[in-house]
Amino acid sequence: MTAYEWLDLLSHFAMLSVLAVGGALSIVPEMHRYLVNEHFLMSEPLFSQSLTLSQIAPGPNILLVAVMGWNIGNQHAASIAQGVPVVLVGLFTAGLLLLCTVIPSSLLTFTMSTWLQKHQHALGVRAFKTGMLPLVTGLMLSTGWLLESASNPIMDWRLMVMCGISTLLVLFTRIHLLWLMLVGALAAGVFGL
16 A cells, blocks of 8 residues: 555544444444445455454454554455565554544544534534434444344345344333343344344
8 A cells, every 4th residue: 555545544544533423333344345345455255254253352342443454454465565464454553543542532432522512502502412313323233234234135124124123122111221232132043044
């Protein structure tokens, strides 16, 4: 990768940091478009494996960015410098990509939370908070859709029914999400989904 491509990658993830309303999973579709479809920095299976690994590992969802950086660094280690151990390039890329993703959103969050705390009763602030709900919900739905379609190109109507029932239960009951996940996993195992 050229210096321009590295700068583009880092600036793109810095921009995604500000758009990650609702957490790192909300930017997965855009990361997929950028890394897999547009710049071919990762293959489809490697992207899915990275996402799965970052989700099963304990810790925050932002680890996803570090895992993506690790894989990008390892794949392009030979083009950066000859003789440099692949592990060092992977660690450096993971750390750099993570910093570019965490710092802008952290600074914005700190600044905005201070300002919002001072103006919490203003009509505009309350409208903003209310308006963010559909945005976050849409981003999370697009992430779920991307993951489901990547792992199972043929849509199974039983999964769609389970998703609909779970959505209704979340909206209209106080059943904890972990119970819904447990029942969904058991149902998927029983029905072979």
